[in-house]
Amino acid sequence: MPNQREGRSYIIQSVEKACRLLQALAADDVEELGLTELAVRLGFNKNQVFRLVKTLEVWGLVEQNPQTERYRLGTALLYLAGHVQRGMGLVRAATPVLDRLALETGETIHLVALHGLEAVLVDARESPQPVRLTARLGGRYPLHAGACPLAILAALPADWQARVLEQAPQLPRYTDRTVVDPAELRRLLAQVRADGFAISDNDVDPGARAVGAAILDSSGWPVGAVSVAGPAARLSLEHLRRLGEVVRVAAAEIGARLGMTARQGAGLAPRQPRLARGQKA
Structure with a gap:
């Protein structure tokens, strides 16, 4: 979790959103989540979520299940x-x-x-x-x-x-x-x-x-x-x-x-x- 005592002036919002997405996929009650479910959980619009998962997917941090088309944490982690x-x-x-x-x-x-x-x-x-x-x-x-x-x-x-x-x-x-x-x-x-x-x-x-x-x-x-x-x-x-x-x-x-x-x-x-x-x- 981020250190709440640190000031937020140095925070890059897009990176923070990506970290929140990874945490959402790491939740105890989650195996995979679709774009709509992620958007609801995070309070982001669906387009934001799509761009985030596609970026993280390139780096292997998130992967898409080809059968369900839902997303899960990637093996690069x-x-x-x-x-x-x-x-x-x-x-x-x-x-x-x-x-x-x-x-x-x-x-x-x-x-x-x-x-x-x-x-x-x-x-x-x-x-x-x-x-x-x-x-x-x-x-x-x-x-x-x-x-x-x-x-x-x-x-x-x-x-x-x-x-x-x-x-x-x-x-x-x-x-x-x-x-x-x-x-x-x-x-x-x-x-x-x-x-x-x-x-x-x-x-x-x-x-x-x-x-x-x-x-x-x-x-x-x-x-x-x-x-x-x-x-x-x-x-x-x-x-x-x-x-x-x-x-x-x-x-x-x-x-x-x-x-x-x-x-x-x-x-x-x-x-x-x-x-x-x-x-x-």
Whole structure:
């Protein structure tokens, strides 16, 4: 509900009317409403209601039932609500797990969140060792390279993966180990799904390695990922694979804690399909 203490001089009336329409469709006694019913409930004329619903329909916030020609809330609201829930809950849910991983491994720990088709670094624990990996909080990374981004990409549904794969030849090549060939990237993602974790071997920064696993919410949607990262001279591939199981378990724990946080609050989780085991990208 709007804050009644705030002055109304900055209110945009058309936006306020759209918000009132969304609230009308969210009423407990409503599943769908027609234009006339909306006009009566809101006290707007029918032409105003028509223009509002058509605008909101373009953005997926309202949708029309083709059988009844009545209107209901759109699925884009699930994505928005889920984004709010993830942004508030992911770091909080991950905090004790990140702290434990940092102590257990002595290496840098990264936590990223999925935002659109990018991975955003939202939290980290730096290694206490003199030679260590560092990264900037808030940094954004494409999904085709790096342990956390690759883990997320492998857990996304096939249609989302396709949006990245079709851009592959134009994606940045950070080193000569960065995979930008679509067929090779598909093979790499299949390996990540089989292992349950992704290994980054000098594909983003020369001399750096990492292992990461996707964090899934209660619907199986990859909301982010967690990784252990360090210098290649200290992290052999054999050691990384051993750490892979540790990171995979940590990611599952964060996902479970995130689910507990969501149940304690009022946020909606996004209803996105989980990529089935063995399904090809």
